[in-house]
Amino acid sequence: MSERTLLPVASGRDAARRSWRLLRSRPGWLAVTVSAFVVAGLAGLVPVLMIGRVVDAVGSGGDRDDVVQAVAWMVAAGIVAAGATALSTASLARVVAPSLARLREDVLDRALHLETERVEAAGIGDVVSRVGDDVRQVTESLDEAVPATLSSVVTLVFTVGGLFTLDWRLGLAGLAATPFYLGAVRWYVPHSGPMYREERRAQGERADALVTGVHGAETMRAFGRERHAIERVERASAAAVDVALRVYVMFTRFGFRMNLSELVGLGAVLVAGYWTVSSGAGSIGDATAAALFFHRLFNPIGALLFLFDTVQAAGAALTRLVGVADLPGPEPTRLDPRDADLHLVDVEHAYEPGHRVLAPVSLHLPAGRVVAVVGATGAGKTTLGAIAAGALRPSGGRVLLGGQDLASVDESQVRRHIALVTQEVHVFAGTVRDNLRLAGPDATDPELWDALATALARAWVEALPRGLDTVVGDRGHRLTAPQAQQLALARIVLADPRVVVLDEATAEAGSSGARELEQAALRVLAGRSAVVIAHRLTQTRDADEVVVLHHGEVVERGSHDELVARAGRYADLWRAWSVRA
Ligand SMILES: Nc1ncnc2c1ncn2[C@@H]1O[C@H](COP(=O)(O)OP(=O)(O)O)[C@@H](O)[C@H]1O
Ligand SMILES: [Mg+2]
Missing domain, CATH: 1.20.1560.10 (ABC transporter type 1, transmembrane domain)
Known part of the structure; x- marks a missing residue:
């Protein structure tokens, strides 16, 4: 050690x-x-x-x-x-x-x-x-x-x-x-x-x-x-x-x-x-x-x-x-995007010098557009998602939100506009209300309930011993993985960012919970632009664009229908998926 x-x-x-x-x-x-x-x-x-x-x-x-x-x-x-x-x-x-x-x-x-x-x-x-x-x-x-x-x-x-x-x-x-x-x-x-x-x-x-x-x-x-x-x-x-x-x-x-x-x-x-x-x-x-x-x-x-x-x-x-x-934070430049257009311009990434895990890729995400990213484990999906969300600074290329380069602003500023939901969702020791208030400190109880309802979590929260006041987390009431994800989705509703990056947020759930979680994610994403990193291909069907990553390279991109018609890698994935589902 x-x-x-x-x-x-x-x-x-x-x-x-x-x-x-x-x-x-x-x-x-x-x-x-x-x-x-x-x-x-x-x-x-x-x-x-x-x-x-x-x-x-x-x-x-x-x-x-x-x-x-x-x-x-x-x-x-x-x-x-x-x-x-x-x-x-x-x-x-x-x-x-x-x-x-x-x-x-x-x-x-x-x-x-x-x-x-x-x-x-x-x-x-x-x-x-x-x-x-x-x-x-x-x-x-x-x-x-x-x-x-x-x-x-x-x-x-x-x-x-x-x-x-x-x-x-x-x-x-x-x-x-x-x-x-x-x-x-x-x-x-x-x-x-x-x-x-x-x-x-x-x-x-x-x-x-x-x-x-x-x-x-x-x-x-x-x-x-x-x-x-x-x-x-x-x-x-x-x-x-x-x-x-x-x-x-x-x-x-x-x-x-x-x-x-x-x-x-x-x-x-x-x-x-x-x-x-x-x-x-x-x-x-x-x-x-x-x-x-x-x-x-x-x-x-x-x-x-x-x-x-x-x-x-x-x-x-x-x-x-x-x-x-008191730790010094990143530069306190304010993020004041003129619109919610997210541009990834030739972003590439290497965690260690010389080991590139993402080849230059560009994406344009105008307001309301949904891009789905698919690919095998290790293809670079999480890396791309983190870069799009401003959580990871790319080794090359730029990320612009409303024309402003994210590299020049504080990440907490970025968070107000772009939410990142990853597989490791944190449930903080505290009440359900505390957990939600993280994203909306001024939200009233009816607003919290509305957010839970949108994330399809209202019923189970109501059934908790003390409702919003139930203490959750390690020492309190333990939430299942899908429930924790739903809380994270409810936090998005409260924070109301214009762009959401969803990294395999539904992959953890067992199949019945997964479908409900997927429904919840769809409802929460409605009206926002999103980068959805998907293992379940049901999430790619309705996306405006599908990007297929393979060893850090974009090997195919286009709409679901185009890619299926092209009979390439995505078409194979889709066929395999349809048979299974
Ligand atoms: N923090 C890190 N340090 C070094 N290498 C990493 C790190 N995170 C991911 N990688 C490597 O980058 C590549 C892409 O990983 P990742 O973006 O997580 O892919 P995916 O999400 O598609 O599974 C993998 O080879 C992985 O081992
Ligand atoms: Mg990943």
């Missing part, structure tokens, strides 16, 4: 810069989010301050109205805090979800346009894990860890602020716990990550031992090897238990360090409180509120440490995403 050159990873600063740029694109919701967090933070302070007031009221002989008023404030603050917290979470999602979607699109855009050499050097696994696992990691942390972390930080900052507003000496006393907390964190962080990973690995191994044991039970019994499998399960279980115990011990030790910090901090606050009260500088109510404020920090600090791992992992995933998104 050769050395891998993985795709770049952005620095934390670059990741932060790009995240900020994305978040800033929704200024309204961003402002709502920040305000809601601030209001929630402030409202959270009120009950504690009011308890202080009640203590003072009771201590000074007691005025019933004061107590009632304080309680009323507490209730009101509680309601405001709850509302603001709910609003902050909801509005955060409105800021973050579209930003993440944009980032994912950028990553995807870059990933899909990486030069082949780069992908080969990085390994396809690296590319796939970026657009799959890394996006999932960030998304999952956004659902829980990020809101919880933010609200913990807000509580922390406001509570410490609250301590200081009571009396700066109480504030300083609270801060006395800081070195102890830092000590606990510095001990915990380097221990926890590796240990949690080890725990997950041990659990994975145990699951693997169990599953292989159960699946292979028959075979093992036949060979008298049950004992061996049982021993493996026993060993893996013992190892998992062992790690779990060590994790527990670590957690207990960490808990001890946390409790010690809490003890020190609370002790310091109480001592400082005693001192302010006895010296007449502060009231008993203030000292009470200070102690309660400090106690109020226990949960957010615990939550921050507990979530540290998740947030750190999400941060790492984010830098991996931004690393790809």
